[in-house]
Amino acid sequence: MEMDNGIVKLRLTKPTGMIAGVAYKGINNVLEYRFKETRRGYWDIVWSRPDEGRSYFDTLQSTSYRVIAKTKDQIEVSFTKKWNVSSGENAVPLNIDKRFIMLRGVSGFYSYAIFHHLEGWPDLDIDEARIAFKLHQNMFRYMAVSDDRQRIMPTDHDRTAGHILDYKEAVLLTDPTNPKIKGEVDDKYQYSCDNKDNRVHGWISSHPHVGFWVITPTDEFRAGGPVKQDLTSHAGSTSLAIFFSNHYAGPNFGVKLRDGEPWKKVFGPVFVYLNSDSGNKPSTLWEDAKEQMSKETKKWPYDFPLSKEFPHANQRGTIRGRLLVRDRYINRDVVPAKSAYVGLAPPGDVGSWQDDAKGYQFWTQADEMGYFTIRHIRADIYNLYAWVPGIIGDYTYSDDVIILPGSEVEIGDLVYDPPRNGPTLWEIGIPDRTASEFYVPDPAPGLMNKLYINHPEKFRQYGLWDRYTDLYSTKDLIYTVGVSDYREDWFFAHVNRKIDKHIYTPTTWRILFDVKNVVRTGPYTLRLALASANLAELQIWINNPYIRQPHFTTGRIGRDNAIARHGIHGRYWLYSIDISGFQLVNGKNTIYLKQARGSNPFTGVMYDYIRLEGPPQDDTVRLIN
Structure with a gap:
């Protein structure tokens, strides 16, 4: 079926509700016409039944459709799929209602969906929900995610011809069709973004000069809060509207429905915007897309969706x-x-x-x-x-x-009343839930993405975990309070040392500090805030690293994988560790931080902030201005 407002023509398969075509400005289809109709534009989820241990990638193909509204001002269509016991084990136990809206005079279309799990239905895990768009790769080569993250991108063919690095998403471009990007690394996670900053992203075609943009006017239906990161657009001329995934969070993140729990949620609407001009500057289409994003944000909540599940x-x-x-x-x-x-x-x-x-x-x-x-x-x-x-x-x-x-x-x-027992004796970092203030090295020669040279987000470069070994090949990091500068002397990620190909060993960092007039009976407190943890165990010793049992251990924590995914932060953790005055000495002291889980380059933590507090003091004393 087709939806056409005279500016954009949207072609949807019926009754499945897949986005088979988007026509605009004389272009028959801005989507990748060489793909099957079911692989050009689609809603999808990744789901499983927790007792099976098997996941399904489901493009939510509907079984019926109906026109909700058809007036001179608006068209809204609904594609639905209902579950019942006879649907079988391979069918997701959800009722799905996918909606598409087109308005008069608007250069684009809207889409939203309602997921409904009724009371008493089978247990269900949903790990990911999104809309994916696969654009015409011969046309759309220039990608824009933000003002300072824009570039010409490789095609799927370029990636296939390249060399896979430590994981399949990271590829060294050895023979791309565009020689200007030869020798660079491409990885979709290099273009991730916090929810709060992920409002508009997309692609630009040079000939004709056309832009395709995914605009998300609100975070209300996203998951994990404003600083949860996720994918945006990436190579292969792909744009995503991600509502939730376990990226930068771990496999326990997602929708977990147990014991017949009912659940219903509306995802979207998101807006797909198309623009064009007669020039050849990507910046003009990008600025126009940002202006449209601002308009969409101001219009939220929209007054036109017709589902009763969407409150105006x-x-x-x-x-x-x-x-x-x-x-x-x-x-x-x-x-x-x-x-x-x-x-x-x-x-x-x-x-x-x-x-x-x-x-x-x-x-x-x-x-x-x-x-x-x-x-x-x-x-x-x-x-x-x-x-x-x-x-x-x-x-x-x-x-x-x-x-x-x-x-x-x-x-x-x-x-x-934030966590606080006593005055600050010393601190490392800034409590902002990221590791961005710490030392981020340049990438190894030959493993560079030129976009991130001299860029505020240089942590997006590939392979920075192995740069620790280059800097600390035989001895681990030592930080001296009052002498060292965390901006230069504190590596952004506490990772393992590479001792041979695919062999990594745990590392122990040391914080050296002086204490005067130790209060033997007074409690000291170490505040340890982590910006990320991935299969890590952080163990802490005070002054004596040879004691068999550490003074404190986190146990094994985290699976946000932010180190591998160039995230600079994942899930936030905060620990408060009591230290007796009897464990400290007047003069020089050492805290040992050991990341005890080896064998993997991506096992480790990123610190947010570390603070040592002295014993409590009288309320009348103000210690810090």
Whole structure:
């Protein structure tokens, strides 16, 4: 079937609801016509039944369709697939309703879907949900993800002809059709993006000068909060609208439905925008796409989707308040939580929002005085969560927040008491949930992506994990408090040392520091914030590394794989470790940090921030201005 508003023509297979063609400006199909109709544009999920241990890649081909609306201003069609017991073990136990919308005078189309798991249905794991677009590779060679991440990209053929590196996604381009990119590394994870920054990305064709853009106007239906990372566009002229995946989170992330739990969620709408001009500068189409993204964001929530599951603006609520921080070792008074991330997400434990994929999340950033307003919230019961750049830990409001249709909640002043026992004796890094402030090396010669030369995101380069071995070939990192500079002397990832091909051994880092007038009976506290962990076990010794048992161990934690995927952060972890004054000496002390799990280049952690606190002091003493 075809949807045509005189600007864009969308061709959908019926009854399966696959995107077979997108016609624009005399181009019969901007999608890869050489692919099967079922592989050009499609919704998909990765799912499994937890008792089977087998995953399915499912393109959600529907079994029926109907026209919901057909007026001079709007067309909306629905493609559905319903589950019942007779569907068999290989059918996902979900009811699926895929929707496509076209509006008069709009250069593009919208798509959204409703997933529904009814009460009593079989247990289900969904690891990923997205929309994928495969564009015409002979036309679309130039990709844009952000203002400073744009470039000519390789084709699928270029990658097939190249040399696979440590994993299949990373390829050294040895004989590309465009000689300018010969010798570079291509890896789709080099173009990942935080949810909060992932609003528009896509491709540009030179002849004719046409742009294809995926615009996501809100994060409410995405998972894992504002700094959860995921893919955008990548080689092979592919663009994705990812709603959730376990990338940068681990295999436990996703929708897990147990014991007949009912669940329903609306994903989207996202907007597919097409533009063109008579020139040849990619920047003009990119700037126009950004302007369109801004318009779409301001229109959210849209007033045109016709599913009753999508609440319009008058069916949503608002919350306002102010977040303050109380840390007497920084300031006697409470201070505004400047630029705090404040959000509503399903009720849970402190920080549970970063592991949530089932529910909706609504986030904003507070202003310089800590004031925040979150608008357009779906009616439901939430917890209010927050974290503050420059402050460790997570805040959770003690009571549930109830949002009713049309309600405006004034929650007032909230005070966050971050983890703190005593004054700061020393600190390493900045508590911002990333490792970006630490030393990030240049890539090895011959393993470079030229886009990231002298780039603020140089951590996106391939193979940086092995650069640790190049810098510390025989002895591990030693950091001396008061002498070393974490920007130059603290490697961004605590990884294993390569001792032979495919053989890696654990590494032990040392922090050297002086303590004067040790309080023997006083408790000291080591705060350890991790920006990422992947199959790691961090063990800590105080002054004596030869004791059989470490003073502290995290146990084996994390599977976010952010080191391999050039992420600079994954899932956040925070540990508070008690240290007795009897373990310290007046003068020189050493903390040993051992990443104890070897054998793999990608096993390790990225630190966010480390702080040693002294014993508590009298409330009348202010120790830090």
